[in-house]
Amino acid sequence: MAKQITPRDEDYSRWYIDIVKKAGLADNSAVRGCMVIKPYGYAIWEKMRDQLDLMFKETGHVNAYFPLFIPKSFLSREAEHVEGFAKECAVVTHHRLMNDPHGSGVVVDPDAKLEEELIVRPTSETIIWHTYKDWIQSYRDLPLLINQWANVVRWEMRTRPFLRTTEFLWQEGHTAHTTSQEAEEEAERMHEVYARFCEDFIAMPVIKGAKTDNEKFAGAIETYTIEALMQDGKALQAGTSHFLGQNFAKAFDVKFLNKENKEEHVWATSWGVTTRLIGALVMTHSDDEGLVLPPKLAPIQVVIVPIPKPGDEIDEQAERIRKGLSAKGITVKYDRDDTKRPGFKFAEYEMKGVPVRLAIGKRDLANGVIEVARRDTKEKTSIPLDQILEHVPQLLEEIQENLLQRTRAYRDDHITEVDSWEEFQSVLSDKGGFLSAHWDGTVATEKKIKELTKATIRCIPLDVKQESGKCIYTGEPSTRRVLFAKAY
Amino acid sequence: MAKQITPRDEDYSRWYIDIVKKAGLADNSAVRGCMVIKPYGYAIWEKMRDQLDLMFKETGHVNAYFPLFIPKSFLSREAEHVEGFAKECAVVTHHRLMNDPHGSGVVVDPDAKLEEELIVRPTSETIIWHTYKDWIQSYRDLPLLINQWANVVRWEMRTRPFLRTTEFLWQEGHTAHTTSQEAEEEAERMHEVYARFCEDFIAMPVIKGAKTDNEKFAGAIETYTIEALMQDGKALQAGTSHFLGQNFAKAFDVKFLNKENKEEHVWATSWGVTTRLIGALVMTHSDDEGLVLPPKLAPIQVVIVPIPKPGDEIDEQAERIRKGLSAKGITVKYDRDDTKRPGFKFAEYEMKGVPVRLAIGKRDLANGVIEVARRDTKEKTSIPLDQILEHVPQLLEEIQENLLQRTRAYRDDHITEVDSWEEFQSVLSDKGGFLSAHWDGTVATEKKIKELTKATIRCIPLDVKQESGKCIYTGEPSTRRVLFAKAY
Numbered sequence: 001m002a003k004q005i006t007p008r009d010e011d012y013s014r015w016y017i018d019i020v021k022k023a024g025l026a027d028n029s030a031v032r033g034c035m036v037i038k039p040y041g042y043a044i045w046e047k048m049r050d051q052l053d054l055m056f057k058e059t060g061h062v063n064a065y066f067p068l069f070i071p072k073s074f075l076s077r078e079a080e081h082v083e084g085f086a087k088e089c090a091v092v093t094h095h096r097l098m099n100d101p102h103g104s105g106v107v108v109d110p111d112a113k114l115e116e117e118l119i120v121r122p123t124s125e126t127i128i129w130h131t132y133k134d135w136i137q138s139y140r141d142l143p144l145l146i147n148q149w150a151n152v153v154r155w156e157m158r159t160r161p162f163l164r165t166t167e168f169l170w171q172e173g174h175t176a177h178t179t180s181q182e183a184e185e186e187a188e189r190m191h192e193v194y195a196r197f198c199e200d201f202i203a204m205p206v207i208k209g210a211k212t213d214n215e216k217f218a219g220a221i222e223t224y225t226i227e228a229l230m231q232d233g234k235a236l237q238a239g240t241s242h243f244l245g246q247n248f249a250k251a252f253d254v255k256f257l258n259k260e261n262k263e264e265h266v267w268a269t270s271w272g273v274t275t276r277l278i279g280a281l282v283m284t285h286s287d288d289e290g291l292v293l294p295p296k297l298a299p300i301q302v303v304i305v306p307i308p309k310p311g312d313e314i315d316e317q318a319e320r321i322r323k324g325l326s327a328k329g330i331t332v333k334y335d336r337d338d339t340k341r342p343g344f345k346f347a348e349y350e351m352k353g354v355p356v357r358l359a360i361g362k363r364d365l366a367n368g369v370i371e372v373a374r375r376d377t378k379e380k381t382s383i384p385l386d387q388i389l390e391h392v393p394q395l396l397e398e399i400q401e402n403l404l405q406r407t408r409a410y411r412d413d414h415i416t417e418v419d420s421w422e423e424f425q426s427v428l429s430d431k432g433g434f435l436s437a438h439w440d441g442t443v444a445t446e447k448k449i450k451e452l453t454k455a456t457i458r459c460i461p462l463d464v465k466q467e468s469g470k471c472i473y474t475g476e477p478s479t480r481r482v483l484f485a486k487a488y
Numbered sequence: 489m490a491k492q493i494t495p496r497d498e499d500y501s502r503w504y505i506d507i508v509k510k511a512g513l514a515d516n517s518a519v520r521g522c523m524v525i526k527p528y529g530y531a532i533w534e535k536m537r538d539q540l541d542l543m544f545k546e547t548g549h550v551n552a553y554f555p556l557f558i559p560k561s562f563l564s565r566e567a568e569h570v571e572g573f574a575k576e577c578a579v580v581t582h583h584r585l586m587n588d589p590h591g592s593g594v595v596v597d598p599d600a601k602l603e604e605e606l607i608v609r610p611t612s613e614t615i616i617w618h619t620y621k622d623w624i625q626s627y628r629d630l631p632l633l634i635n636q637w638a639n640v641v642r643w644e645m646r647t648r649p650f651l652r653t654t655e656f657l658w659q660e661g662h663t664a665h666t667t668s669q670e671a672e673e674e675a676e677r678m679h680e681v682y683a684r685f686c687e688d689f690i691a692m693p694v695i696k697g698a699k700t701d702n703e704k705f706a707g708a709i710e711t712y713t714i715e716a717l718m719q720d721g722k723a724l725q726a727g728t729s730h731f732l733g734q735n736f737a738k739a740f741d742v743k744f745l746n747k748e749n750k751e752e753h754v755w756a757t758s759w760g761v762t763t764r765l766i767g768a769l770v771m772t773h774s775d776d777e778g779l780v781l782p783p784k785l786a787p788i789q790v791v792i793v794p795i796p797k798p799g800d801e802i803d804e805q806a807e808r809i810r811k812g813l814s815a816k817g818i819t820v821k822y823d824r825d826d827t828k829r830p831g832f833k834f835a836e837y838e839m840k841g842v843p844v845r846l847a848i849g850k851r852d853l854a855n856g857v858i859e860v861a862r863r864d865t866k867e868k869t870s871i872p873l874d875q876i877l878e879h880v881p882q883l884l885e886e887i888q889e890n891l892l893q894r895t896r897a898y899r900d901d902h903i904t905e906v907d908s909w910e911e912f913q914s915v916l917s918d919k920g921g922f923l924s925a926h927w928d929g930t931v932a933t934e935k936k937i938k939e940l941t942k943a944t945i946r947c948i949p950l951d952v953k954q955e956s957g958k959c960i961y962t963g964e965p966s967t968r969r970v971l972f973a974k975a976y
Contacts, residue, residue, distance in 0.1 A: 030562070030618050031606065034555035039634065042552050064530045067522035068608075068639055068655050069578075072585070074518070076593040086585040086594050090557075092608065093581045093596065095643040097560070097574040105564040106574050108581065108605055117596055118519065120556075120580065120608070130518050140827075146527065151556055151639065155583040167556050 005351075007288045012232040017161070019282055023291040023352050026161045033159040033166030037275070040352065041162075043299035044278055045169065049149065051201055051296075052171065052273065055193050061145040061173060066127050068151075069118035074126040077251040081125065084218020088155040090120040090166075120153040125219060125244070125270055128174045129252040136176060136266055138257045143186070144176040162279030163236075163488050170274035176266045178258065180245070183267035184222075187243040190271040191224040194239040202277065203294040203403035204228050204284045205411050206238055207434070207483065209459025214443045217270075221245040227458045227483070229411045230283040233432020235458045235485035238280050241271035279488075285376075285403055291353030292375055294403050295396040302392060303354045304334040305345050307361035314360050317370075317385070321358065324389040330396065350375060355399050356392060376402055417481070424472050424484070428455055434485045438478035440471035449473055455484045493839075495776045500720040505649070507770055511779040511840050514649045521647040521654030525763070528840065529650075531787035532766055533657065537637065539689055539784075540659065540761065543681050549633045549661060554615050556639075557606035562614040565739040569613065572706020576643040578608040578654075608641040613707060613732070613758055616662045617740040624664060624754055626745045631674070632664040650767030651724075651976050658762035664754045666746065668733070671755035672710075675731040678759040679712040682727040690765065691782040691891035692716050692772045693899050694726055695922070695971065697947025702931045705758075709733040715946045715971070717899045718771040721920020723946045723973035726768050729759035767976075773864075773891055779841030780863055782891050783884040790880060791842045792822040793833050795849035802848050805858075805873070809846065812877040818884065838863060843887050844880060864890055905969070912960050912972070916943055922973045926966035928959035937961055943972045 004022060006014040020026050025041030037045065053063070069092060075082045096112030099105075121127065128146075135141060153167045173190060177183040191208060198204045206226035216223035220242035228238045249255070249265040258264050285292040295301050302325060306314045315336070322332045333354075335345055342359065349357055359371040369382040372391065376399050383391050414433025418424045427435055439445060439457065449472075450456050464480045471478050492510055494502040508514050513529030525533065541551070557580065563570045584600030587593075609615065616634075623629060637659050647653050661678060665671040679696060686692045694714035704711035708730035716726045737743070737753040746752050773780040783789050790813060794802045803824070810820045821842075823833055830847065837845055847859040857870040860879065864887050871879050902921025906912045915923055927933060927945065937960075938944050952968045959966050 027619065027622065029555045030559055030615065031555045031557045034557060036555065036619050037553040039550040039552045043550070045553075046551065062527035062531070063534065064527045065525040065533075065657065067517045067519045067524065068641065069519045069522060071518055073593060075585070082585075082594060086587075089583065089585050090580045090606070091582040091585065091596050092578045094579040095577065097563070097570075097577050097579065097607075099574075105561060106570060108560075108579055118578070119585075127518065131515065131524055134515065153556065169553065 005288055005290060008231065013160075015288070016279075016283060019286050019291055020161045020279075025278065025282070025291075028161075031166070033156055035161045035165050037169075040299060041278060044281070044293070044297055045275060047297045047299065048201070048277055049171070052197055053149075055197060056147050056171075056173065059145075059189060059193060061147045061175075063148065064146050065148055065150070066124050066131065068121055070121050070124070070127045072117045072119055074130060075119060077126060078219045078247055080247075081219035081251075085122045085154070089122060090153045090155060092118040092120065121150070122152055122154045123270075123272070124148065124150070124152075124172055125174065125248050126252070129248040129254060129268070132174075132176055132266070133252055133254045136254055136256050139178050139259055142176055142178045142256060142266065143182065145173075145186075146175065147171055147173040160279075162275055162282070164276075168274050168276065170272050172270060172272040175269045176249075176254070177269075178256065178264075178267070180267050183245075183269050184243050187222065187224060187241045187269040187271065190269070191226065191241040194241065194271070194273060195226050197273075198226060198228065198238055198277075199404065201294065201296045202281050202284065203296075203400055203407060204238070204280060205404065205408040207459060207461055209461040209464075209483065211240075211459060212443075212446060212457050212482070214446050215457060217242045219244060219247050221247070225459050227434075227485075228280055228284065229414055229433060229485075230280070230488070231410070232283075233414060233486070235434065235487040236276075236280050236283070237458070237487065238277060239271070239273040242269060244268040244270060284407055286353065289347075290351035292403070293353035293355060295355045295400045298353065298355050299331065300333045300349075300352070300354050301330050301396060302332045302356045302358060303345075303349045304332065304358045304360060305342055305349075306336065307342050307359050307364075309338045310336045311362070313362065313365060317360055317365060321370075321388055325392055328389070328393055330393065356395055358388070358392075374399055376406075415483070418472065419469070421472055425453060428453055428484075428486070432486065434458065434483045436481045436483055437472040438469035438480075439482050440474050440476035440478055442474075445471060445473050445476075449484070454486050456487055458483045458485050458487060493776055493778060496719065501648075503776070504767075504771060507774050507779055508649045508767075513766065513770070513779075516649075519654070521644055523649045523653050525657075528787060529766060532769070532781070532785055533763060535785045535787065536689070536765055537659070540685055541637075543685060544635050544659075544661065547633075547677060547681060549635045549663075551636065552634050553636055553638070554612050554619065556609055558609050558612070558615045560605045560607055562618060563607060565614060566707045566735055568735075569707035569739075573610045573642070577610060578641045578643055580606040580608065609638070610640055610642045611758075611760070612636065612638070612640075612660055613662065613736050614740070617736040617742060617756070620662075620664055620754070621740055621742045624742055624744050627666050627747055630664055630666045630744060630754065631670065633661075633674075634663065635659055635661040648767075650763055650770070652764075656762050656764065658760050660758060660760040663757045664737075664742070665757075666744065666752075666755070668755050671733075671757050672731050675710065675712060675729045675757040675759065678757070679714070679729040682729065682759070682761060683714050685761075686714060686716065686726055686765075687892065689782065689784045690769050690772065691784075691888055691895060692726070692768060693892065693896040695947060695949055697949040697952075697971065699728075699947060700931075700934060700945050700970070702934050703945060705730045707732060707735050709735070713947050715922075715973075716768055716772065717902055717921060717973075718768070718976065719898070720771075721902060721974070723922065723975040724764075724768050724771070725946070725975065726765060727759070727761040730757060732756040732758060772895055774841065777835075778839035780891070781841035781843060783843045783888045786841065786843050787819065788821045788837075788840070788842050789818050789884060790820045790844045790846060791833075791837045792820065792846045792848060793830055793837075794824065795830050795847050795852075797826045798824045799850070801850065801853060805848055805853060809858075809876055813880055816877070816881055818881065844883055846876070846880075862887055864894075903971070906960065907957070909960055913941060916941055916972075916974070920974065922946065922971045924969045924971055925960040926957035926968075927970050928962050928964035928966055930962075933959060933961050933964075937972070942974050944975055946971045946973050946975060
């Protein structure tokens with residue numbers, strides 16, 4: 001099986017698609033740009049969702065559900081918002097089909113035209129702030145800390161499974177506050193939650209920063225982003241958290257009576273991560289043999305393969321180990337299928353990124369040992385049978401940690417300070433990664449650099465230090481470096 | 489607060505809407521027929537979903553996700569299916585908006601018309617069976633046991649929160665099998681899972697039966713249903729499980745090579761329950777003071793109210809109890825809010841259906857007791873402080889059981905055997921509930937009875953006994969009774 005994957009250095013994009021397909025994560029669908037998330041891919045999403053949901057609840061949020069459809073006129077209420085989303089909207093215009101009077105099949109019933117078209121939500125700020133108007137009267141109603149797990153649709157021209165699809169799954173938090181400061185703190189808190197999730201669960205270090213005005217969310221005052229680095233040296237925006245100021249409260253006339261009994265507009269945030277995180281996970285850790293999964297997000301954490309096939313003695317040991325590990329909260333699969341050879345199974349579970357493989361053979365059992373293989377380094381060791389229940393949980397932690405360290409080292413090695421335009425171009429094309437460079441702060445320069453090199457400003461890092469310098473492109477004065485990269 | 493609810497015997501429909509609104513379960517939205525599920529209502533849905541998901545996984549199913557959109561032509565592939573759904577479809581015809589050249593706002597961009605219109609899924613058999621064609625080649629690929637949690641849209645003319653909405657949340661299982669028998673067994677198994685969930689978790693007894701040909705799912709060979717009885721004597725279809733035969737396999741050309749290396753069409757089932765279950769829950773247990781929740785699905789199972797307000801001694805006891813009960817897996821809220829009086833809080837938690845309320849007062853503490861009130865019977869008792877951690881879990885179980893018994897007694901009392909047309913009409917209008925009656929087996933009679941009385945055949949009960957009789961309406965011979973009722 002492993003042979004079927006295009007090697008990374010031959011064609012990175014092809015490699016990615018091969019893994020998504022062959023590890024059984026997703027499939028194309030009959031609908032342009034929409035994918036089918038297959039059971040194995042969806043199981044990873046369930047793990048991500050459950051963990052994020054826990055983290056949202058720990059920070060005081062509750063879930064709710066708002067309509068899929070948004071009246072067209074709502075989009076226009078916030079000027080930047082409509083500008084940002086109008087060009088990629090799926091529009092519902094009719095509510096009925098009828099038999100085709102001229103043939104077979106069905107056609108749209110012209111009598112069932114909607115008075116006002118409905119947009120399939122590309123994001124829900126508008127419908128949610130329309131609702132919040134009814135929910136918020138006084139400071140006692142605030143803060144409102146609500147999250148929604150949902151599907152959204154953005155009509156993208158070029159799509160790729162998980163990374164950019166017309167329909168995708170996500171969560172969107174929408175909070176309302178009495179003060180600007182409280183809302184800013186909320187946006188920062190969720191930014192931090194996302195960064196922590198990426199590091200602690202995806203084992204993917206991220207750079208926390210703010211977007212430039214040109215790159216921020218349509219309708220936001222400030223957009224915080226987490227940026228990860230993929231193995232081909234391209235950056236990937238993994239999540240964003242927006243401080244929306246009073247823009248949506250003003251657009252939808254949402255006011256509250258403060259403690260002094262005076263009316264004020266409400267302050268807002270929104271924040272989201274999507275199934276794109278699965279794409280990020282795939283590209284961060286996988287290799288030419290297939291998927292590599294961090295143990296904390298692996299649907300199967302340990303697989304037991306009988307060598308050469310199942311039998312009483314092997315079954316007994318396998319069951320003992322499966323039960324012992326399950327009792328410690330570890331997900332174990334014992335693959336008893338005797339129509340497939342061990343070598344085939346090895347390749348299959350490597351392809352699927354199962355972190356730990358135990359091979360139980362009669363000869364090893366006679367010697368009181370068992371073969372333990374880890375997916376991340378492909379190391380194999382013989383572990384005494386009576387130590388296996390202690391060894392495997394430790395090994396899973398070690399793998400999780402190793403993936404993070406490995407990825408962090410790669411990332412750190414790919415942040416390059418550049419101080420001339422020539423250097424900028426050569427590092428970008430030869431090495432890739434993040435380029436830490438001075439920029440004159442204008443949209444014009446930002447766009448020009450993108451036009452010339454395809455690199456965009458990924459973020460102004462939160463921990464940036466003040467430093468006087470000259471813009472990499474125009475030579476104009478600058479007070480801090482920003483991070484450029486080519487990006488997904 | 490309680491006064492704000494319309495009493496059941498004054499206006500049952502109004503009573504239902506009042507509870508949904510005032511308990512904070514759902515709100516109307518700006519989109520016709522679509523509701524907003526509020527945090528408290530969504531928390532109930534999360535509990536239902538998590539429990540059902542567990543039961544699906546225990547019966548061998550995995551989750552996946554298929555596209556929201558279905559190409560229009562797919563619907564026409566199965567003749568009965570398109571007949572059943574074409575008249576209530578939301579149709580996407582364009583993928584872009586543009587600035588209105590004649591004014592403000594945005595309009596549909598005529599240049600962005602789709603070549604083929606897309607239907608927002610009313611159910612996913614067509615897109616899923618189109619996908620299964622790629623996934624199924626051999627008997628080794630079967631059975632395929634897949635479920636999806638999703639939103640669907642059916643353009644309903646008359647809507648009511650949870651019971652019938654244009655968009656709703658649901659799960660849809662779609663399975664593929666090598667034999668007719670295996671698929672039938674699967675449809676029956678999930679029918680049974682639904683019935684068990686309703687009884688064990690919603691505390692809502694259901695009658696298991698089969699739908700008549702006239703009432704079955706568009707495209708099914710057999711539809712199994714679970715039918716519950718609401719307090720106004722109307723039936724509510726709470727879930728369905730369909731044996732689809734080879735209809736969809738033939739429509740989408742899905743074949744497999746059997747063990748004898750011969751091609752056969754695949755056998756199918758589908759099954760679903762929706763957010764309608766929340767409406768069923770509300771109408772099954774609630775009273776004129778508000779919502780009554782079965783403990784197993786209550787977002788807050790126990791609330792602790794300080795009398796008359798919080799203070800050191802009370803806080804200490806409340807925290808001790810909260811921790812002790814939490815350690816037993818019980819969800820407890822200690823309401824320290826000192827801006828509201830105890831009486832107000834009592835009414836609020838009654839409205840929200842919290843199963844158990846503990847009132848902690850200084851005088852009671854001095855006597856070493858605590859007041860325990862149960863929501864189902866409104867009984868109050870004084871329980872010694874040192875017994876409270878044992879008492880509350882038992883009480884929650886007792887409440888769960890009591891709700892089931894109470895509802896079952898009501899239901900059993902409302903299944904009436906009727907043997908004449910006069911009796912049929914008078915029982916239907918005076919007592920309501922299920923009417924067990926002979927029927928001649930024709931669609932014509934079924935429709936005529938519906939036209940005359942609004943009663944429909946809810947199901948042919950699975951445990952029906954063979955018995956010769958005469959059709960209640962035509963007097964034609966019949967071999968078994970079926971259950972009629974007016975229904976939601």
